[in-house]
Amino acid sequence: MRSRSDDIAAYFAEHAPRLERLVRARVGASMATVEDACSYAWLQLLRRDDVCLDGKAAGWLYRVAVHEGWRLAALEREAVTYTPGFDDQDRPEGHLPEPAALHSLDELAAARLRLDEVRALPERERRAVLLFAFGLTYLEIAERMDVTVRTVDRLLRRGRHRIRTAACDEPSPPEPPVDRLASGTTAAAISR
Secondary structure: OHHHHHHHHHHHHHHHHHHHHHHHHHHHHHHHHHHHHHHHHHHHHOOOOOOOOHEEEHHHHHHHHHHHHHHHHHHHHOOOOOOOOOHHOOOOOOOOOOOOOOEEEEEEEEHHHHHHHHHHOOOOHHHHHHHHOOOOOOOHHHHHOOOOHHHHHHHHHHHHHHHHHHHHHOOOOOOOOHHHHHOOOOOOHHOO
């Protein structure tokens, strides 16, 4: 007679690759996070004697792995760390690609101006924009800033608008009536 562990081992051999593919497609996190989430689901299956190893068990494993994957991905986003640069020989395989290098002085100046525009935002808008830039969702930003999701949406819209308007280098031409007023024409003459 086969033990439950033997049954789970056979079930694992049959369903593990498919489970990882499905969870990777749903969670959208790093491969290590997906593997950890799937391992957690299999461990929970070992602990649960009430889950029958049939078609429903695959759905149960998927739900457990996806929820764990979401939790781990959120923790992964919170733990934004800085790792000093490696020499080219010391760079591990599979490391994130290098960011696009700025090739000209003009591009460097434009990037500097954009950073200055972000720094010029009011404190709450700047914080919301930076948290959003780090990949946090509106809900996560709301929790960190202790505001509502609607407030986060408003702060981000205002911040984006201010950055866009500050990015316009050319001042808009004044309207013709303003030109006429500046040249000394009376309001009555302009209205005629």
